[in-house]
Amino acid sequence: MFRFQRGELLRGLPVLRVQGIQPCLQLGGLLLHAGKIGFHTVVVPGLVDHLGQPVPAGGVIGAARTAYGCINSHYFDPTKPADGTKGLFRTKQAGRTGLGTVMTDKKLRAVVVLAEFPKGDNPYGAADWGRVKRAGSRLGKVVHDVDPQSLKMYRKGSAGLIAFMNKDEFRSLPVNNYQLGADPRADRITGKFYADHLFEHRGMDGCFPGCNLRCTKGGWVTLKSGKRAGEKVWVDGPEYETAAGFGSNLGMWNAEFIMEANWHCDDYGIDTITLAVIMAFLTECFQRGYLTKEDAGGLELKWGDEASALAFIHQVAEGKTELAAAAGRGMIALEEMVARKYAARTGRPEPREDLQRFAMQTKGLPFSLYRTHRSLSMQASYAAASDIGAHHAAAWLIKVDLLGAFPSMEDKARALLAYPRVRLGNDNMGLCKLPWVDVFNPESGTRKDADIYINPASQELYADFYNGMLGTSMTWEEIFAQTDRDINLQRVMNAMVFGADTRGRDSLPDRAVGPTDDGLYEAEGEFHDNEVARLLGRPLEEVRALPTSRKREILMDDRRKRLRELIRAYYRERGWTDSGIPTVSTLKGLGLWEFLTEEARMKISALAS
Ligand code: SF4
Incomplete structure (x- = not known):
């Protein structure tokens, strides 16, 4: 059954409810004429273009083969230079919980809203429009005065955060599946790098006309892979999460590669964070010998290997290999598959516990891109x-x-x-x-x-x-x-x-808490030794002389204990x-x-x- 409500109002707000699954096999679109009072709805068979006109079905829908399909919200930006003229469609994604997959499952490919731009003395029906406008202009003044002197979001977008997280004292930028927290090559993927080399600053960078901060940056890149290889395409982003996910966390330090990965995910309708973190887990599985090329249908993922990473993105979108199909189902399915393959190949027990230490997910959702050791x-x-x-x-x-x-x-x-x-x-x-x-x-x-x-x-x-x-x-x-x-x-x-x-x-993989092996402890040895010295109340010199495995055990036990304490305190604050x-x-x-x-x-x- 496929049903939607016409002009339904919930506490005065128009609501669209799409219930059930469209019976016909072809993916459909929904055209809405949004007025001030309600919706007029029309089912459009097949797909619709930006004017609501039917277009032929085609292309790969990554959302159909993953549990983390995203919804692309398109809007037309008439100010951005493109092909010697102005104007292009831009997109923002909502992806983490797989709403694109839900839509695809309903055979609903698009919802098109045609609306008049609100006008008049009180265009949104505010109780006190003057007060609303005053609040907006005061916030606008703060943004105008402060942003150019601080984060410069108007130039760098949220990718500006890369440099902060990469600071030596914070080490919170995930590198190689959160194993490390900083890398000197990060300056090749910072917001400043994008602002200086790749972002197109002309035109409007707000998600809507009138945004004060205008931080939704983007630029052009020439694709190296996929069916449109060689074509120059507009990429919305990368935002911080995507830059860290397809950049530092995969050991990639090429800003254009990140933009290409970003574009393919958006084009397929796949959440960038989830896919990037799943790929980081798989790459570490190769690094540690839990996976072989044969397990992966002949494709090996390595830190910094752009061609393999791009090939894998396409494989996931197309559900091409057994491994890519499991990756599409999510981190938990992937853990199970890697464990099974390893056990079958080596004759050893399934290494589920080992994998869970660095499979970065909680409640099945892969982490966003923060290495949390120091927070x-x-x-x-x-x-x-x-x-x-x-x-x-x-x-x-x-x-x-x-x-x-x-x-x-x-x-x-x-x-x-x-x-x-x-x-x-x-x-x-x-x-x-x-x-x-x-x-x-x-x-x-x-x-x-x-x-x-x-x-x-x-x-x-x-x-x-x-x-x-x-x-x-x-x-x-x-x-x-x-x-x-x-x-x-x-x-x-x-x-x-x-x-x-x-x-x-309400728990985390060990990798989110601290070093999961002695080598990773030593990679930040001075910092860790100081923490252990404080915990033991002993001089640093004495602690340095202890075996690394012992120091790591003390450190990890304490960090796990403090996390449990904080979660309990949180429950109490909440009344749970x-x-x-x-x-x-x-x-x-x-x-x-x-x-x-x-x-x-x-x-x-x-x-x-
Ligand atoms: S609405 Fe404005 S501040 Fe918010 S993300 Fe979009 S451009 Fe940035």
Whole structure:
């Protein structure tokens, strides 16, 4: 059954609900004429172009062969120079949870929205449009004054973060599947490199006209592989995650290779983060002898080998080899397959535990691109505060944690509440959070008795916007505390799936916590020795003389213990049990209980008792 609601309104907002699966085999598109009041919907058989006209089906749909297909949101940018004229389609991806795969499964290839650009005295129907505009222009002034003197997002985009994460004191840029945290060659893939050599700065770089920060960068690259090899194509990105994923974490230091990998993934509709991290795991499997060329249908992945990496991307999109097909199913399927192949080839037991130490996933979701050894807060964020798995959207704490924002365990636990409220709260409002996250409002620095790292002065501007739109009168803390409902609802969903193992799923592979072998300990020996000396309360000279394996054991035991402590403290702050289950009174206090099904209430009651 394939059904959608016409003009459905949910609390005044138009909603499109696509339920079931389209019965015919051909992929279809949905054309929407969006007006101010509702939707007029028409099913268009086959595919549709940017004007909603049917176009022939064709091309490889990577989303159909992976569990991590993404949705490409296209918009026309009339300002960008292209082929001697101006104007091209640009894309933003939503990919981590595989929504593109869900759409493909429904045989729904595209949703096209035709809309008038809002105009008039109060184009969006705000309660107080003047207040909204004032909030926008004040935030615009902060961005205008600060960004050119600080991160320069308007030139580097989010790829500017590469240089920060690569700093020697942070070592948080993943290199070769998170084995290392910095590399001198990173200067070839930084935001500055892209800004100076590859990004096209002419035209508008906002996701919509009027964005103050305009950080959605892109440029042209000539493809070396695939059916369109030799063609010059426009690439939206890379963003930081893709630059680190297809760059440092695969040992690739070629900015154009990263752009090409980015383009192919977007073209196939595959999430770049997930595929890049899966490829990093496989490359390490080759490095450590868990995989051979024969296991992989004749293709060996090596650090820095661009041609093989590109070939593998195409194989995954086309589901060509057994290994590529398993890679399309995700990290857990891949772990199982590598373990089986290794056991069959060597006659030894399946090395599942060994693989799990460096298969970088939590709850099945491959990590985004932060090496978390030096940020306990980010470890807990990946393990527990992000209920979809190891992603940074909910609690991207690593940067401010590295800068020393959360000195005590209590500070860290509170941050695991406060930051997701704001980050996911902005997502809920449909607002971009980057002008808050990446542009520090000087006014915030003057605040007393406040976490200045959360940039409170800009939070107030976001609250002004919210209050102006809805006619409310709430502080930013009150507005964003509403996000607790989302987080608890996600946790209820996890509890429904994982049951008594919910706490067990709030865990990380060892690689995310510290060095997984003695060689990796020695690669940052001085730093690690200092930590062990502090733990043992013994002089550094004495610690240096200890066997590396012993020192590593002490270090890893302590780091794992502290992570467990922080997760427990986080549960307490949230009003959850020690098993990570929201209590009935927590859910009632948030007003969620009445919306749960009888089955969910019974299950939560049993798990929380
Ligand atoms: S600040 Fe946000 S909306 Fe503006 S261009 Fe950057 S990502 Fe897009």
